[in-house]
Amino acid sequence: MKKFLGPYKDLPNNVFVIFFARMVNSAGHFVMPFMAMFLSNKLGLSTEKTGYFMMLAAFAYVPGSFIGGKLADHLGRKKIFILFQSLAALSFIPCAFLGNSTVIPWLLILSSLFGGAAGPANGAMVADLTNSTNRKEAYSLLYLGHNLGFAVGPMVAGLLYKNHLPWIFIGDALTTFLSLILVAVFIPETRPDEEKIAEIHDDLEINERAEGGSLLSAMIKRPVLMTFLFCIMLYSFVYVQHLFTLPMQMQQFFGDDQGAKYYGFIMATNALTVVIFTTLVTKLTLKLKPIFCVALGGIFYAAGFGMLSSISHLYLFIFSTFVWTLGEILVSTNGMAYVANNTPVTHRGRFNAIVPIIAEAGHALGPLWTGKYLMTHRVLSVWQLTLYGAFFIALLLFALHYVENGRTQKLKQEEM
Known part of the structure; x- marks a missing residue:
C-alpha cells in the first residue's frame, strides 16, 4: 500500500495507524458541528443561552488541555489519551436518551473538557513517533486523514439530524471508541523514560533535547518559537475571515438564497x-524547512484573501478559495512539525497543550474584532487588511527563518 502514497511511503507504520484512527474519529465527528443548531432548535434555548453554552464548551477545552498535557508528560501518552478520549465519548451516550433535558448542554461541556485533556497526549504521541526528518510528511498525512474523515462526518450527521437525532450522539461515541481500539491495539506507549532519553540524546535536534524545569522556563528559552506562535495566532485571525466575513460578502453580492448556495460551493472547494x-x-x-513553508503559506493567504476586495464573479471566488486553501495546507502541515522540532522531549505533552491555545486565540478574537470594525467600514476593506497583514507576517517568518539558520549553525559550532 505504501508505494502508492508518494511522500508518505517511508513513514513508520505507527503513524499510519494514527492516520486511520484520526480519519475514523473525524468521520464520526457528528455532535459539535451541530451543537448550536441542536441547542437552539431542539432544546429551544435563546440565542444568548446558546452562545453562552458554546462559549463554556470552548473554554472547557483549556483547563482540560493543561491537565492532559501535564499528565501525558508524567504518566504516559497512550494511557492518558485513551482514558480522556473514552470519557469524552461516554459523555455523549446519555445525551441520546435524555430527550430535551437541560442536562445535555452540561454533558457536552464535560465532553469538551475531556477532549481537551486527550489532545496534548495525542500530539505528543505523534512527536515521539517521528523525528525532524519525517515530521513534515507525518503531519501532512494526519492532516489529510482528519479532512478525509471530516468531509464525511457532518454530511452523515446532517442526514441523521432530523429523524434519527439520538444516533448523532451514539455514532460519535462509537466511532471514537473504534479509533481508540486502533490506538490501544497497535500503538505502544511512546513516552520515553530517563534511560531512553539518555540513549537518544545525541540523535535529537538541539531544541528537542531533554530539559528540567517548568513549561514557562522551556518556552522562555525559545524566543524564536514564541515569535513563531505569535505569527500563527495572527494567521488564524486572517484565516477565520472565511467563516465570518466571506459569507456576509456572498450574501451582499448574491442575495440570501444564492449567497448561501454559493458559499456552500466555496466550502466544498476548500474541502476538495x-x-x-x-x-x-x-x-x-x-x-524546504517547515518555517519557510509556513511563511510561504502567508503569501498564498495574502493573494487568495486579498483578491476578494476586487472580485464579483463566482468563478473568481472559487479560484480565490483554491489559492488561500493552498496556504492553509502549507501552514497546517508545517506549523506543528516546526513546533515539534523545537519542543524538548520532556515537555511534549505540555507544549501540545499550550500551543493550540496560543495559535487559535486569533480564531476566537477574529470575529469579535472584525465585527466591531465592520460597524464603521465596508466589508471589502477587511480583505485589504488581510492582504497587508498576511504579507507582513510572511515577511516576519522569512526573517525568523534566516535568524534561526544562523543560530542553529552557531550552536552546532559551539558543540564541536
Whole structure:
C-alpha cells in the first residue's frame, strides 16, 4: 500500500495507524458541528443561552488541555489519551436518551473538557513517533486523514439530524471508541523514560533535547518559537475571515438564497482542495524547512484573501478559495512539525497543550474584532487588511527563518 502514497511511503507504520484512527474519529465527528443548531432548535434555548453554552464548551477545552498535557508528560501518552478520549465519548451516550433535558448542554461541556485533556497526549504521541526528518510528511498525512474523515462526518450527521437525532450522539461515541481500539491495539506507549532519553540524546535536534524545569522556563528559552506562535495566532485571525466575513460578502453580492448556495460551493472547494492537493503540496515542498513553508503559506493567504476586495464573479471566488486553501495546507502541515522540532522531549505533552491555545486565540478574537470594525467600514476593506497583514507576517517568518539558520549553525559550532 505504501508505494502508492508518494511522500508518505517511508513513514513508520505507527503513524499510519494514527492516520486511520484520526480519519475514523473525524468521520464520526457528528455532535459539535451541530451543537448550536441542536441547542437552539431542539432544546429551544435563546440565542444568548446558546452562545453562552458554546462559549463554556470552548473554554472547557483549556483547563482540560493543561491537565492532559501535564499528565501525558508524567504518566504516559497512550494511557492518558485513551482514558480522556473514552470519557469524552461516554459523555455523549446519555445525551441520546435524555430527550430535551437541560442536562445535555452540561454533558457536552464535560465532553469538551475531556477532549481537551486527550489532545496534548495525542500530539505528543505523534512527536515521539517521528523525528525532524519525517515530521513534515507525518503531519501532512494526519492532516489529510482528519479532512478525509471530516468531509464525511457532518454530511452523515446532517442526514441523521432530523429523524434519527439520538444516533448523532451514539455514532460519535462509537466511532471514537473504534479509533481508540486502533490506538490501544497497535500503538505502544511512546513516552520515553530517563534511560531512553539518555540513549537518544545525541540523535535529537538541539531544541528537542531533554530539559528540567517548568513549561514557562522551556518556552522562555525559545524566543524564536514564541515569535513563531505569535505569527500563527495572527494567521488564524486572517484565516477565520472565511467563516465570518466571506459569507456576509456572498450574501451582499448574491442575495440570501444564492449567497448561501454559493458559499456552500466555496466550502466544498476548500474541502476538495485539501483532499486532492495536500499530498502534492507536501511532495513539492519536502526539501524546504517547515518555517519557510509556513511563511510561504502567508503569501498564498495574502493573494487568495486579498483578491476578494476586487472580485464579483463566482468563478473568481472559487479560484480565490483554491489559492488561500493552498496556504492553509502549507501552514497546517508545517506549523506543528516546526513546533515539534523545537519542543524538548520532556515537555511534549505540555507544549501540545499550550500551543493550540496560543495559535487559535486569533480564531476566537477574529470575529469579535472584525465585527466591531465592520460597524464603521465596508466589508471589502477587511480583505485589504488581510492582504497587508498576511504579507507582513510572511515577511516576519522569512526573517525568523534566516535568524534561526544562523543560530542553529552557531550552536552546532559551539558543540564541536
